[in-house]
Amino acid sequence: MVFSIIVAIVSIALMMVLILYYPSIKIKGHSFDTFYLPILLGAIILLVSNTFDKRELINILFSNSKMNPLKILSLFISISFISISLDEAGFFAYMAHKFINKYKSNQYKLFFALYAIVSILTIFTSNDIVVLSFTPFILYFCAHAKINPIPYLVTEFVAANTYSILLPIGNPTNIYLTTIFNLNFIDYVLHMIIPVLVIGIVSLLALLLLFHKSLSKEIESSSDVEVSIKNKPLCIISLVILIITTIMLVISNYIDIEMWLIATSSAFILLIILLIYSIGNRNNSYILKPVKRVPYSLIPFILSMFVIIMAIDSFNIFSNLSLLIERINNIKVRELVYLYSSTLTCNLTNNIPMTIAFSELLNNTINLNYVYLTVIGSNIGALLTPVGALAGIMWMSILKHNNIDYGFKDFFNNGFVIVSMILLGTTVYVLL
Numbered sequence: 001m002v003f004s005i006i007v008a009i010v011s012i013a014l015m016m017v018l019i020l021y022y023p024s025i026k027i028k029g030h031s032f033d034t035f036y037l038p039i040l041l042g043a044i045i046l047l048v049s050n051t052f053d054k055r056e057l058i059n060i061l062f063s064n065s066k067m068n069p070l071k072i073l074s075l076f077i078s079i080s081f082i083s084i085s086l087d088e089a090g091f092f093a094y095m096a097h098k099f100i101n102k103y104k105s106n107q108y109k110l111f112f113a114l115y116a117i118v119s120i121l122t123i124f125t126s127n128d129i130v131v132l133s134f135t136p137f138i139l140y141f142c143a144h145a146k147i148n149p150i151p152y153l154v155t156e157f158v159a160a161n162t163y164s165i166l167l168p169i170g171n172p173t174n175i176y177l178t179t180i181f182n183l184n185f186i187d188y189v190l191h192m193i194i195p196v197l198v199i200g201i202v203s204l205l206a207l208l209l210l211f212h213k214s215l216s217k218e219i220e221s222s223s224d225v226e227v228s229i230k231n232k233p234l235c236i237i238s239l240v241i242l243i244i245t246t247i248m249l250v251i252s253n254y255i256d257i258e259m260w261l262i263a264t265s266s267a268f269i270l271l272i273i274l275l276i277y278s279i280g281n282r283n284n285s286y287i288l289k290p291v292k293r294v295p296y297s298l299i300p301f302i303l304s305m306f307v308i309i310m311a312i313d314s315f316n317i318f319s320n321l322s323l324l325i326e327r328i329n330n331i332k333v334r335e336l337v338y339l340y341s342s343t344l345t346c347n348l349t350n351n352i353p354m355t356i357a358f359s360e361l362l363n364n365t366i367n368l369n370y371v372y373l374t375v376i377g378s379n380i381g382a383l384l385t386p387v388g389a390l391a392g393i394m395w396m397s398i399l400k401h402n403n404i405d406y407g408f409k410d411f412f413n414n415g416f417v418i419v420s421m422i423l424l425g426t427t428v429y430v431l432l
Contacts, residue, residue: 011042090230346381
């Protein structure tokens with residue numbers, strides 16, 4: 001047991017070091033993520049050291065159960081591919097252009113317009129995709145309009161990581177927990193509507209509190225930023241496939257088709273269409289660009305983390321922790337323990353390892369509120385420090401590349417105010 005825990009701690013510690021200081025490396029002009037390497041090495045060490053029964057792992061990987069991590073990965077990768085294809089066609093930049101340019105005469109109008117469009121698009125796509133797509137556009141627009149980009153960048157990041165809670169597909173952590181606990185799509189949404197509205201309102205107030213002085217300043221320049229759809233046929237096709245996929249996911253329980261199968265089938269259809277379109281236009285970029293942008297690093301990361309968690313759980317550590325929490329007499333306090341601990345643990349391990357660990361902690365629970373609050377924690381935890389989620393690391397990397405003065409301290413100072421207010425608001429909701 002001690003050996004497994006040491007391997008897990010060292011692996012996660014090294015992962016955090018790489019996330020903070022060496023998030024990627026370049027080999028022959030190509031950039032590669034590094035964050036998963038210590039976790040992969042740790043998993044390999046545990047596998048060859050016979051610290052747990054590997055037959056259980058093999059059974060899970062080749063089983064038809066909801067806990068199969070390969071199904072969860074298929075669901076996330078497929079949704080990401082569809083969203084990326086939509087982004088490559090120019091959809092997100094075009095929508096941002098339409099909203100932002102319409103309200104560019106006043107910073108407050110601009111602020112609310114950005115908040116609205118990011119929130120809406122995040123709900124139906126993915127927080128990671130929206131953050132990575134909108135950030136370059138915001139930087140370009142703010143430079144053009146000669147306004148401080150920080151309020152808009154933080155607003156984008158906060159909106160994307162709060163409204164991602166609403167649908168099961170908004171975040172990899174949502175996908176993981178809803179799949180593991182077999183949560184019905186519609187039931188999940190109905191349960192999350194009010195908490196998301198509470199979190200949305202509170203986070204919006206926190207943003208206004210932090211940036212009202214900057215937003216009160218006049219816009220010096222309001223020249224147009226010309227943005228258009230790059231490829232209308234592919235944009236329409238990708239959007240239609242995303243809409244149909246979302247509808248199918250909503251009714252998946254009623255038509256008795258698993259969500260991973262729906263998403264994977266949709267992504268495969270889109271892949272074939274992109275291939276045919278590329279061949280027809282003699283331009284491989286239509287298929288290569290979205291395929292290259294798929295977050296493949298999550299595959300070894302999640303599978304390796306799954307192995308590490310299984311190795312630790314073989315000594316009943318998580319079940320014992322679960323029993324310890326259950327000794328708390330007040331059920332509301334127990335629910336808040338999951339909310340607060342999941343939010344904070346994201347910033348010690350990153351939100352995906354936290355989610356995998358907490359799925360074991362919640363393995364035998366009959367109170368699904370614990371699961372819902374852990375989902376919330378896995379999303380808002382990304383707002384406290386950059387290491388809370390992979391989106392935060394990538395977002396900070398973009399800012400650094402564009403010489404934006406917004407470091408770890410700035411992230412934490414703003415994040416502490418925002419997350420504290422969100423936790424307070426969510427606590428009031430839970431206690432009512």
